[in-house]
Amino acid sequence: MEIDREHALIVLTQYLEAIGLDLSDETLRDTPRRVLESHLEMLEGRNEDPQAILAETFPAGHEEMVIVKGVQFSSLCEHHLLPFTGVAHIAYLPNSQGRIVGLSKLARLVEVLSQRLQVQERLTSEIANNVEWALAPKGVLVVIEAEHLCMTVRGVKKPGTSAVTSAVRGVFKKNAATRSEAMDLLLSARA
Ligand SMILES: Nc1nc2c(ncn2[C@@H]2O[C@H](COP(=O)(O)OP(=O)(O)OP(=O)(O)O)[C@@H](O)[C@H]2O)c(=O)[nH]1
Ligand SMILES: [Zn+2]
Numbered sequence: 595m596e597i598d599r600e601h602a603l604i605v606l607t608q609y610l611e612a613i614g615l616d617l618s619d620e621t622l623r624d625t626p627r628r629v630l631e632s633h634l635e636m637l638e639g640r641n642e643d644p645q646a647i648l649a650e651t652f653p654a655g656h657e658e659m660v661i662v663k664g665v666q667f668s669s670l671c672e673h674h675l676l677p678f679t680g681v682a683h684i685a686y687l688p689n690s691q692g693r694i695v696g697l698s699k700l701a702r703l704v705e706v707l708s709q710r711l712q713v714q715e716r717l718t719s720e721i722a723n724n725v726e727w728a729l730a731p732k733g734v735l736v737v738i739e740a741e742h743l744c745m746t747v748r749g750v751k752k753p754g755t756s757a758v759t760s761a762v763r764g765v766f767k768k769n770a771a772t773r774s775e776a777m778d779l780l781l782s783a784r785a
Contacts, residue, residue, distance in 0.1 A: 602630050636670050636677070639709025644720070647702045648695050648728035655692045657732075661685045661779055662700045669708035669717060671744050678714060680740025680756065683780040686725055687732040687765055687772075695729060714740055714759050722761035733764035735776045 606626035611617055617625065663683040671678050682704045688694055707720050722736045737760045746753045766773040 597634065599630065603627060606630055633675070636668070637710055639706035640711075642706040644703055644706050644724045645728060647699050647706060648724060650699075651693050651695045651729055653691045654688075654694045656694060657688050657690065657692050659685055659687055659776060659779065660694060660697075661776075662697055663780055665701045665704045667704050667708040667740075669712045669714075669740075670710070671742060672711035672713060674744040674748070675711075676743040676747070678712075678740045678742040678744075678757075680738060682718075682721060683737045684721060684725065685735040685766075685776045685780055686729060687734075687776075689730050689732055693729055693731075700725070714738055714742075714757055718759040718761045722763050726763050731764065733766040733772065733776075734761070735763070735766045735773065735780065736761045737777070737780055 603626050606629055607617060610622075610626060610629075615622060615625075617623060661684070663681070665682045665684070666680075667682055668677050668679045670676070684700050684704075703721060703724055707717055707724070718736050718738045721738075722734045725731065725734045725736075737758065739756050739758050741754075741756050745751075745755055762773060766776055
């Protein structure tokens, strides 16, 4: 998608003036540009293909659980354009070929899917779906814990509130004992 910076700067300037800010003030003169750059930076992930990140998988003869937890992220709430920040925990059970992916790729996946307009539930599902598509594992479990600025600094104003979401696929969905084992490992000894 083409980004029209010039137009964005004009309308951002008009918007900030329309809500009563005096942009002739020296310290505010550059604010429209800063707002534009920060929005573009926080949306950078929309230009990346999550499947490309997970493209390189390899068999390792390991069929037991793999967990990457405490992946910190910052995303942008699609309702208010305010950040929500937190951690994502990902567990998967490789398929019978023991097909795995580089651990850092799971953290990169969280990054590209969070750097776009999101709601926490969709972010959680998209992480699980992408792991499922790339690795065809026996199961995937994703848990996200996050604080939403739109709930803490405005609106209902409840600092300290966190939202927890999960996405469960494959054997973790079918088998309560396996799911419970994975969930315990995910949430114990937080990263
Ligand atoms: N389910 C879900 N809701 C979210 C997320 N981020 C923000 N919200 C909620 O989206 C809702 C938007 O509600 P609206 O009534 O349209 O907007 P609002 O008047 O600003 O709502 P308040 O925040 O209650 O003042 C709010 O309840 C937010 O808390 C998210 O990731 N998931
Ligand atoms: Zn919001």
